[in-house]
Amino acid sequence: MSAVTPPAPGIDKPTLLFIDDEPAILAALRIVFRSTYQVVTTTDPGEALALLRQRDFDVVVSDQRMPRMQGVELLHEARSVSPHTTRILLTGYSDAEAMVGAINEGEVYRFAHKPWDNAQLKGLVDEAIEVARQVRRPELPEAVPSAAAAAGDAAEPRQLVVVLDGSSKLYAAAKAHLGEGVDLRHAPDLGEVVQLIEQQAFGVLVCALDAYSQDDSRRLHALKRAYPHLLVIAVCDCTDSDRLVELINHAKIFRFVKKPVPWALLSRYVASALAQLAEVRRNPALLCRQAAAPMEGALALQGAGLSTLGAAASPAAAPGRSFGATLARLLGFGR
Amino acid sequence: MMQRPTLRLLASAALLGALAAGWGYLYSNSRAVNTDRQNVTLGLLKDLKQIDTDWGADVLRSQADIIKSYDPLVRPLHAIADVIQRLEGDPTVHQDASLMEAVQSIRAAVARKSDYIDRFKAQNALLKNSLNYLPTARRDIENGMGNAGDSTAPAAVPVATPKNAAFVPVRWEEAVPLLVNDTLRYYSVPDIGVYDTLRGEVQRVRLSLPGYSAEVREPVGNLLLHVETILKLRSRQNDLLRDIASVPVQASVDDLAQRLTTRFDVALKEQASNSRLLLLYSAMSLALVFGAAGWIAYRNATERRRLAVLLERQTKVLKENEAQLIHAQKMNALGEMVAGITHEVNTPLAAVRSGLQSTRELMGVISETLQKDAELAQAVAAADGNRAEPLAQRLRSSVEAHQELASVDAVALVGQLVDGGIRSVDHISGVITNMLNFSRLDRSRIAPARLEEGLESTLAMAAHFLSGVSVEKQFGDTRPVTCDIAQINQVLLNLVRNAAQALPESGGRIQLRTRMASPTLVEVSVADNGSGIPPDVLPRIWEPFFTTKKQGAGTGLGLSTSRKIVAAHGGTLKVVSTSPAGSTFTMVLPVTPPAELQQRQAAAGATAS
Numbered sequence: 001m002s003a004v005t006p007p008a009p010g011i012d013k014p015t016l017l018f019i020d021d022e023p024a025i026l027a028a029l030r031i032v033f034r035s036t037y038q039v040v041t042t043t044d045p046g047e048a049l050a051l052l053r054q055r056d057f058d059v060v061v062s063d064q065r066m067p068r069m070q071g072v073e074l075l076h077e078a079r080s081v082s083p084h085t086t087r088i089l090l091t092g093y094s095d096a097e098a099m100v101g102a103i104n105e106g107e108v109y110r111f112a113h114k115p116w117d118n119a120q121l122k123g124l125v126d127e128a129i130e131v132a133r134q135v136r137r138p139e140l141p142e143a144v145p146s147a148a149a150a151a152g153d154a155a156e157p158r159q160l161v162v163v164l165d166g167s168s169k170l171y172a173a174a175k176a177h178l179g180e181g182v183d184l185r186h187a188p189d190l191g192e193v194v195q196l197i198e199q200q201a202f203g204v205l206v207c208a209l210d211a212y213s214q215d216d217s218r219r220l221h222a223l224k225r226a227y228p229h230l231l232v233i234a235v236c237d238c239t240d241s242d243r244l245v246e247l248i249n250h251a252k253i254f255r256f257v258k259k260p261v262p263w264a265l266l267s268r269y270v271a272s273a274l275a276q277l278a279e280v281r282r283n284p285a286l287l288c289r290q291a292a293a294p295m296e297g298a299l300a301l302q303g304a305g306l307s308t309l310g311a312a313a314s315p316a317a318a319p320g321r322s323f324g325a326t327l328a329r330l331l332g333f334g335r
Numbered sequence: 336m337m338q339r340p341t342l343r344l345l346a347s348a349a350l351l352g353a354l355a356a357g358w359g360y361l362y363s364n365s366r367a368v369n370t371d372r373q374n375v376t377l378g379l380l381k382d383l384k385q386i387d388t389d390w391g392a393d394v395l396r397s398q399a400d401i402i403k404s405y406d407p408l409v410r411p412l413h414a415i416a417d418v419i420q421r422l423e424g425d426p427t428v429h430q431d432a433s434l435m436e437a438v439q440s441i442r443a444a445v446a447r448k449s450d451y452i453d454r455f456k457a458q459n460a461l462l463k464n465s466l467n468y469l470p471t472a473r474r475d476i477e478n479g480m481g482n483a484g485d486s487t488a489p490a491a492v493p494v495a496t497p498k499n500a501a502f503v504p505v506r507w508e509e510a511v512p513l514l515v516n517d518t519l520r521y522y523s524v525p526d527i528g529v530y531d532t533l534r535g536e537v538q539r540v541r542l543s544l545p546g547y548s549a550e551v552r553e554p555v556g557n558l559l560l561h562v563e564t565i566l567k568l569r570s571r572q573n574d575l576l577r578d579i580a581s582v583p584v585q586a587s588v589d590d591l592a593q594r595l596t597t598r599f600d601v602a603l604k605e606q607a608s609n610s611r612l613l614l615l616y617s618a619m620s621l622a623l624v625f626g627a628a629g630w631i632a633y634r635n636a637t638e639r640r641r642l643a644v645l646l647e648r649q650t651k652v653l654k655e656n657e658a659q660l661i662h663a664q665k666m667n668a669l670g671e672m673v674a675g676i677t678h679e680v681n682t683p684l685a686a687v688r689s690g691l692q693s694t695r696e697l698m699g700v701i702s703e704t705l706q707k708d709a710e711l712a713q714a715v716a717a718a719d720g721n722r723a724e725p726l727a728q729r730l731r732s733s734v735e736a737h738q739e740l741a742s743v744d745a746v747a748l749v750g751q752l753v754d755g756g757i758r759s760v761d762h763i764s765g766v767i768t769n770m771l772n773f774s775r776l777d778r779s780r781i782a783p784a785r786l787e788e789g790l791e792s793t794l795a796m797a798a799h800f801l802s803g804v805s806v807e808k809q810f811g812d813t814r815p816v817t818c819d820i821a822q823i824n825q826v827l828l829n830l831v832r833n834a835a836q837a838l839p840e841s842g843g844r845i846q847l848r849t850r851m852a853s854p855t856l857v858e859v860s861v862a863d864n865g866s867g868i869p870p871d872v873l874p875r876i877w878e879p880f881f882t883t884k885k886q887g888a889g890t891g892l893g894l895s896t897s898r899k900i901v902a903a904h905g906g907t908l909k910v911v912s913t914s915p916a917g918s919t920f921t922m923v924l925p926v927t928p929p930a931e932l933q934q935r936q937a938a939a940g941a942t943a944s
Contacts, residue, residue, distance in 0.1 A: 022682045028689035065678055092681030093674060114685035115764055118692040240782060 013038040014129040015056065019048045019074060020063040020090070025114075029061075032118050033125070045069035052082045058132040059125055061112070064091035064098050072098050075106035084135045086128035086289070088112055096239040103248055103256045104269070109289065111245045127291075134288040159274050160202035162187050170208040170235060170261070177263035178270060190219050194226075203229055203277040204270060209236040217243065217295075220251035224292040228252075229280060231273040231290070235261060252292040354620045361616050365609040368602045373595070376425050380592045383418045383441070386411050387448075387584045394452060394579055398459060398572065405456050415445050422591075431598060437591035441584065448582040455575050462568045465561040466522060472558040473515045476507070476551060504543040507551050511558065514540065518562045525569050537562055655879040659896050666825065670774035677771050681764065688760040695753045702746040709737035769795040773824050781932065784820040786813060786827075786859050786924070790847055793827040800835050804843040811850035813857045816924050818904050819932075823924070826897040826908070830861040830920045833893065837865030837918060855926045856906075862919040868912040876910070905929040 018029045018041040026041035033039045040057070042048050045068060052060065060078050064071035075087045089102045092114035102108045109128055112121060161182040163171040171186040178184060185202075187193045196202060205223075209216045220232055234247055237259035247253045254276070255269040280286045393407040419442055428434040514536055521529045537559055544552055544559075712733040722730070740746070772792045787810045794806060816823075834845050844864045852858040868876060875881050879895040894908075901908040906924035 020682075022686065024686035025682060025689075028686045028693065031693040032689055063682075092685060093678035114681045115688040115760060116685060118689055118696070 014058045014133075015040065016125065016129075017042075017048060017051060017057045017060045017085075019043070019045055019061070019066070019071075021066045022063070025063070032122065037125075037129075045074045048074060049077055049081055052078055052085065057082065057085045059086045059088060059128040061088045061090050061125070064089055064095065064102075065093060070098065070101075072101040072106050075102060075108055079107055084132055086132045086135075088124065088128055090114060090116070096241045096244060099241055099244040099248075100239060100256050100258065103244065103253065108248065110249050110293070113245075127293075131288045131291070134285045135283075159183065159204070159277075160185060160200055161204045161206060161270060161274075162193060162196055162202055163206045163208070164188075164190065164193050165206075165208040167208070170206070173261065173263075174206060174266075177261075178267055181267075182270060182274075190223065193223065197227055197230070203280075204231050204233070204273045206233045206235060206266070206270070209234050217246040217251050220247070220253065221292055221295045224252050224290070228287055228290045228292070229277070231276060233257060233266065233269050233273060235259060235266070246295075249293045250295040252290055351624075354623070358613070358616060358620060361609060361613040365606055365613045367609075368599070368606045372425070372427065373599050376422070376427065376595060377592060379418050379421055380588050380595070383415065384585055384588050386414050386418070387445075387588070390415075390448070390452075391580065394455060394576070398455070398576065400463065408452055408456060412445075412449055419445070427595075427598070434591065434594055434598065437587065437594050441587040441591060444582050444584040444587045448579060448584055451575060451579045451582065455572070455579065458568050458572050458575065462522075462565060462572060465564045465568070466519075468561045469515050469518060469558070469565075472554055472561065473511055476511055476554045476558070504546050505539050507540070507543070507547050507555055510536065510540045510543070511555065514558065514562055518565055522565060522569055525573055530566060530570070533562070533566060537566070651879070655895065658879065659899065662896060666774070666821070670821065673767075673770045673774045677767050680767055684760050684764055684767075688757055688764075691753050691756045691760065695750060695757070698746065698750055698753065705737070705740065705746065708733075709741070712737060766795075773828075774821050781817060781819055781928070783815040783817045784823070785815050786823070786857055787849055789820055789824050789827055790849070790859070793824055793831055794847075796824075796828055797831045797835065800832065801845075803841070804835060804838060804845055807844065807846045809846065809848045811848070813849050813851055814855075814926050816857050816904075816926055817928055818924060819900075822900045823904070826900050826922065827859070827861070829893040829897045830922070833920070834861050834863035834865065834918070837863050837867070839865060852923050856923050857926060858921060858923045860919055860921040862917065864917040867914040867917050868910070869914055873910070873912060903928075903932055905932070 013036070015038045016033055018026055018039065020026050020029075020041075021043050023043060026043065030039050030041055040051060040055075042051065045062075045066060048060070048062070051057070060075070060082075062071040062074050062078075066074075071089050071091065075089060078085060078087060086109045087106055088110050089099075089106065089108045090112045091098070099111065102111070109131060110124055112124060159182050161178070162185045163174050164187045165171045166188060168186060168188065171184070175184055182204075185196060187196060193205065207220065220234075224230060224232065231254040232251065233255045234251075234253045235257045236243075239256075239258055244256065247256065254273055257266050257269065276286075280290075390408070390411040393402065393411075396402045397405065397408060419438060422428055422438050422441075423435070428438060514533070517529060517533045517536065521533055540555065541559055544556060547555060712730060716730050716734050769792050772788075773796050790808070790810075794801065831845065831847075835843070838845070842864075846860075846862040848858075848860045848862070850858050872883060876894050877898055881895075898908045901922055901924065904924050905928050906922060908920065908922050910918055910920050912918035
């Protein structure tokens with residue numbers, strides 16, 4: 001059963017697809033979004049996938065717990081059916097396993113909670129629409145000067161992957177398991193990471209997270225805000241749903257891996273991160289997908305904020321100065 | 336371990352065997368002395384002495400010519416040899432060198448005696464021969480002279496010789512009877528005086544011999560030879576008899592008897608001491624056996640008692656574990672229920688909340704429309720002009736309706752109601768979230784957590800019984816603790832509930848403190864200003880099923896379970912209570928729990944799923 005608010009003629013209204021097994025939720029969502037968006041709702045995930053094949057949607061918002069198909073599964077399918085549609089998981093119950101699936105398989109843009117605040121949800125959806133529109137914009141012509149440099153980068157046999165790991169245990173193990181295809185570097189703290197980015201402009205960071213620390217999320221948030229292109233694979237020994245929400249919404253991690261590390265999987269994730277990076281180089285618009293939402297009590301990477309992140313951060317490495325240059329170097333276009 | 340009972344059995348058997356062998360040895364030693372054989376041997380010795388005595392007597396009898404045959408002097412030798420042989424055959428004697436030596440000295444003494452007796456026999460024969468000759472010779476001399484009738488002839492007077500000028504010849508008629516009588520007398524009593532006299536007479540007669548007639552001269556000469564033989568042999572015989580008597584056969588036999596007796600006494604003494612030893616040994620063996628039996632019985636009894644106590648304790652632990660398992664299952668079920676509720680409630684709540692928000696947004700438009708409508712109605716009503724009555728009537732009622740709406744401030748009221756609704760939805764949502772946080776099913780079971788957050792979520796859960804209670808929080812900067820926060824929350828809820836129940840009707844105060852007790856230990860204390868725990872109750876509060884609450888109000892498992900949970904986390908849970916001033920429960924947890932906790936949880940997770 002689907003309900004479509006009739007599109008206002010002549011206006012390119014953003015199109016939204018909502019999937020939930022509870023009609024009351026769909027009704028409420030329709031009321032919230034009906035005025036300025038074209039809203040399609042359905043209780044049937046199968047129908048939702050059919051709709052995604054038929055039409056262009058800017059954003060798809062799915063419930064997690066549904067009778068026939070889980071939200072993660074649906075979003076995973078949606079990703080292949082309609083790659084440019086931004087995916088949001090709306091869930092009333094924070095099931096950590098499902099969330100890990102949503103990050104790794106569904107590549108969701110954001111998590112949203114039930115019950116939601118209308119204004120916040122609207123803001124989130126607007127953001128998602130903006131991302132979708134950016135991604136769908138025609139690709140930049142090859143003629144952009146630095147594209148060649150990007151291609152040159154891509155031709156490098158071994159890509160640089162940095163392991164941020166305070167204890168260096170993860171780095172040692174990663175060296176054994178991943179050492180073949182990539183150039184692994186060890187960074188004991190965030191300062192070192194910043195320094196390495198400034199020098200080598202790498203794009204994939206494997207990050208060992210403290211078992212428990214909100215600071216981890218803050219640090220990654222700061223890093224991600226400063227270097228949006230950076231794809232972070234988080235390695236953690238616990239799955240905590242609150243934390244996962246934080247990591248996806250505010251630190252915008254690329255993948256999440258639970259300890260003990262499944263190395264084959266991690267290796268695949270590193271490979272797909274490198275592929276993603278190459279794709280972003282070709283189409284920098286994709287970068288907007290990597291945007292991290294603002295965070296309360298966020299750390300600033302500039303100035304004093306950085307010095308708290310790592311003792312090794314030298315004044316020379318302060319990223320404020322050279323951030324733009326780095327980005328340009330990495331992404332292949334100037335500002 | 337399987338071999339130990341067998342080994343013990345073998346050792347016991349060996350010990351018993353050794354005891355029995357020792358006893359047998361001592362028993363045989365204590366029966367070794369044979370009195371009968373000893374008596375037989377002593378009897379043989381007595382016989383030997385008797386034989387020897389008789390032998391000596393027979394020698395004297397033979398000398399006294401009471402017995403003529405020498406058989407009695409030879410026969411004892413055989414008897415003696417027989418006895419000695421039997422002595423030598425006696426095992427007691429045979430085995431003892433000193434006894435054999437004594438027997439040999441008997442044998443030597445007998446041999447010497449036999450030697451002397453042989454010599455005696457030879458001398459005695461000669462002596463007897465000479466003695467028998469004396470009367471015959473006298474008669475022959477006297478008869479021969481009578482026939483000749485010339486016995487008084489002076490011819491008998493021997494011619495004087497120059498050598499014996501003082502010699503006075505004796506008449507043979509006088510000299511021969513004297514010689515015979517004196518010789519017989521000397522023979523029967525060999526006195527030295529008689530010997531000298533006789534010797535003198537013999538000398539005189541020999542000197543006088545040439546003066547005797549030819550017929551007399553020869554027999555007297557023979558007589559003199561016999562008398563001289565008797566004189567010589569008789570004194571020698573005396574010496575021989577003395578020698579025979581002096582051979583120490585009796586002494587040797589006595590010596591042997593003495594030795595035998597001494598040896599027997601020693602053996603008897605030894606046997607007596609062996610008997611005492613046997614008695615002692617038997618007593619000791621019995622004591623040992625009884626002691627062992629007693630010890631085994633005692634140990635069995637002790638073991639039985641120990642097992643009974645153990646069984647009782649195990650049963651108690653089992654009962655407690657069962658109750659705790661049920662409790663854990665309840666908590667698990669509760670957690671699952673909370674998870675279900677969270678989803679089921681959050682979904683309609685989301686619809687309600689969103690609806691209310693949308694309503695509030697719509698209220699602006701509605702309010703504006705109403706306002707404009709009211710203004711329109713008033714304006715139209717105020718404007719002059721004739722209207723159809725029905726229109727005027729509707730206009731009036733519209734104005735009245737608007738006035739009524741305005742008088743109750745209906746739009747604002749609806750706004751307030753919607754806001755209240757949203758607040759209530761948020762409250763419900765908050766409660767649900769807290770229930771979820773408290774049971775923490777969405778997290779992996781063992782994970783780092785801040786105990787302050789646990790306390791906050793516990794306080795939220797406890798809100799319903801904490802109304803009117805002042806809760807003071809003094810939270811330190813603590814490190815996260817790797818734990819099963821759902822379980823730790825249970826402990827905290829227990830402590831807070833107990834504290835709340837101890838509080839007075841009014842003015843109740845609960846203090847929650849956290850701090851680092853050491854770099855790796857986090858301490859949480861829950862203090863109340865309630866009635867405290869009476870000293871008689873204090874030692875029992877950790878016991879399972881102990882409760883001071885009224886029947887049905889508490890399981891009595893709260894504190895015992897709490898302590899178990901804390902112990903499983905490698906921590907401690909203690910209480911300080913002063914009866915009128917209140918109690919302080921202090922939980923100390925290590926930042927990193929023991930490895931078993933994680934393993935146990937993994938196992939529990941595997942069986943639970």
